[in-house]
Amino acid sequence: MTAGERALAGSADTVRGLGAGLSSRTVGADVYLHLAKAVTGLGSSSGSAVSVQRLATRMQASSAPANVVQAADAAWGKALSKYGQQMEDLKRRAQRARDELAGVDDELAKARAKLDGFDGLDAPGEPSVRRALVQAVAGVEERRAHLLQRLKALDEERTGADSAAAAAIASSRARYLAARAAFPEPPSVSEGVTVAAPLPNGATQDVSALSLAKLKDPGKIRAVWDRLTTAQQQALITDFPLLIGNLEGIPLRDRNTANVISAREYRAEVESQIIAFTLYQDTPGAAGLFDDTIAELRKEVTSLDAILGDRNDKHRGEADFGEYVVYDENGRRVVQKGTTLVAFNPLWDSMVTFQGMLDPVTGDIPTWMTNVAISVPGTGSKLASLSDDLNRTKRLFAASGPTSGYFTWHGASLPDAGGEHALEAAMRGFADVGAPRLTSFANSLRLPRTTDLVLIAHSYGAAILGGAERLGLRADRVVYVAPAGFGHTASGLEDFPNTKDKPHFAVQARNDFIGATQGLSGFGLGHGTTNVLNAPGVVRLETGYLRDGDPASGTIESTGWIEAHSAVFTPDSTAFLNIVGVVTGESVSLYHPDSKRVGPHGIPIDEPGTGVKKPAERISPLDLSEVRG
Template structure:
């Protein structure tokens, strides 16, 4: 029946739902509270957790509830509009229906007159009948017009229904997008326990938490070694975050656990990217979170590089996610992914190992003669870890077949730029990282005869200095472009376990960090001792970009900023000196630039003259050869 659709539905009900949705504030309330939490967190730095990552998690959680609020508002607006359209259409349809009823009454009367005329016994005048027929036709035309208007109202209602359905579908898509962007809840231990024989025939119940409560890595390892392979896997699956970062657990088993955590975190980051994408629909948002999204995508790239399970997604990067290690015979083995020794995103802890593991113990093999720990500096984080991994790859490639390298980013490190501008001068990061590095290094199960060498770059030097002061054990130490020993150490004499071990320093002559070394005060700086000139520290030459080739240019020729990292240029003099300290191969001593005296009696350096002086090599294993 024409007009039936236009008259259907309850405008008041639709409008009431629209008003309720428009006034619902659950999304806005959650969003406000979460953003307030962000504001409080952003003022902190150098803590035991990665503040930026915590902020990102909160912001990403705020995005879906913000999207829900937007969907509520959009849906409410659409329904309020739809309710108004229903009311207007029903009003016009009722008017047309009233008019139709009147017309049909007129039509019945006109038709009755015509029928009465035709029923007369004597035919009437022809003109009279024509008038009656015309009257019926006129009323029929009026009726057809009203019916056309009613059908038009039905079509208009159909269009309004379609528009409302589209608006509701769009809101539904927003709800679904918000739901997809919500991160999976963090996995927590379900309390899985396994039973192993205890002392005197008793049974010992072991869980991931009870292992951690032992605290001593040796005790943890003793219990772990008594578990069967199935029991170990059960504890790993129950609490991978804890097992993967627990000192005393074999490196191989830590890797198994950390791969689980890394994949979970990668999925979380992908959800965060979706969440921040929701902000793009927010009026006035612009590209506010574009930088955040780019950073998160870099984190995914780093995880891909560590795991080596999605190398096909990075075809433009040669050797992406592939790592060469050597077996006991010295034969190269190319593997996808590296050993992930620690992975705790909230603690900003990511530690990898490049090298072969013992098949039985899952730790450093007995035939490995040298193990190095590389500690990066300012700007190092998960998003840039591919750079640190690449540096370790180079050092490993230059160190021979019986070496292994850890890339240690076991704690938050300072960033650069914007609100992070002064972070590199603050001490909080080093104070958190130094104990972690100490425990990690001292907990490594190294075979007898395997040397441990620690290499620290830039801010990492302050971390290493603090770790040495806390009792870190190492056979040799290399400070590369060091920020300092840390504000609690004045020199090697403060290092209880390494004061008598060979210490080396490598830094370009024009490195910008030289302007900050030895400065300390107002809670900033990393000690008053200049590592380069500290008693007992042997400074090594930086030399040429290609060792022995003056035509390649010096490390200094790269620029006063670039020279800070150019010391790691593969096959440069500086690079080979670092490798030499690790492997025990001869290294070349630093020679200062020559000086001349001006007319005022001032000593002026003659840049570049030190590099050109004859090479003077020593063994990094015997500092008795170092000239006085």
């Protein structure tokens, strides 16, 4: 390769054109704008039957790789444009040097010809003339050498530009590959697998997951399911786990098998979303854009780790993470990795777990389990914080004895708290969606005749439970904990067709901030005009001390007017043990109001701290005839 040939190679115009084309591509922006428009059209999340926030996050995560591609296009286009300009500049300088070199070569040829002519004279010429001719040749050769050196330097500069462009292209290629890897896997879809179920008359019937769901009646679904072999059941589970795992009538054990599949798939999707958002934030102008979203998604992964119990080694610093104690029919303690996942549909914001041993034959609640509770959490509960709700259930279960079992029911979206979501706790839509789901779930449980079902609802969960009781939920006992209200569709126990005569209890600290909102309703907000604490037929229980019977530990109220809202679940506290007593049927203690003194103008004034000091008055939560009398 002659000097300057590398510097002159290639078409600068072509390279610049490619760079301009890449820089002008807007695939990422176009995708993002269309998805953002779709998300905006979904409207407010208040009361939605599906999780709008989860849909929005999924769409944003799907568009993030496209934005990464656009950023890679821009970076590659910029690199190519710069490379094209460098090529053009080098070609211009190299061509000028080549033109100069051609002139110098002509001049050198002429200078050498003169020297050769002088040396070819018949008679020796003047020595000084020859010296001048030799010097002229040497001067031209020196100029030629300098030009060659300049062309070589231009070649080297072009080599450097080539390397820089190659590095930029390699970097862009790495971004393209990363973007491709960040695209989430398409959701699994049923392939319509069918199995032949035997009928009582000896014939067979083709059954699919969808045809099972179309039966609607949990009893009919169970009858068909029980006629299938284990292999047939597994075939339907793996074909459509999202449907089988949330289908009332399917045994809890088999629902768990299906939901574990769905939960692991969703966790993998969330981790892909984290990668996509992180990758996008590495692009120019996007730093920190999705920090809050990434933090929330990481919390969702932690909750799923706790539910599934398959990554406990990653959480060694957290005691008992992903481990759940259950008891067999002989009362022997068994530690399970992961808890039973009896409902899981993230798009519905539905996550329901069960802590307790299942019958090894039926896969449902065993006959020796005397009490089963369903705990419904309140405002702020979501998948990202569900591990906190699970830990609360763990503590209730641990205090209830080996013949009890606990569901943690998060079968619908619950309001968020704070900031732009501050008003959500007063909105009714969440309860309107959750109440029928809770009713369907509770009434579809296959419980032994000797097993009592107890409902526990905290805060906003009370509005869901009240609406469910209004719709015909069946239960043996009910306890409302710091309740937002019965819900706007019910005014009291008389509105509950199946539970009006069942024992109802309320547990709430005297200074709980929620007391300022109870019984307030209007303008489409609030959860009924009836204050649950004062509703006829509801027995209020004492909250007492942080350690039951120990005044030195402080009262529940001493934790503060905000903290007291959840402090009623403090283990070993009077309030906590009263909740457990309602579940187990053991004695509970009645609430005693604070004493009053006569204040200015004869107005009665509460004397804080006097009610809790009154002697405990214990009753059975199973028979309220004395209290009602």
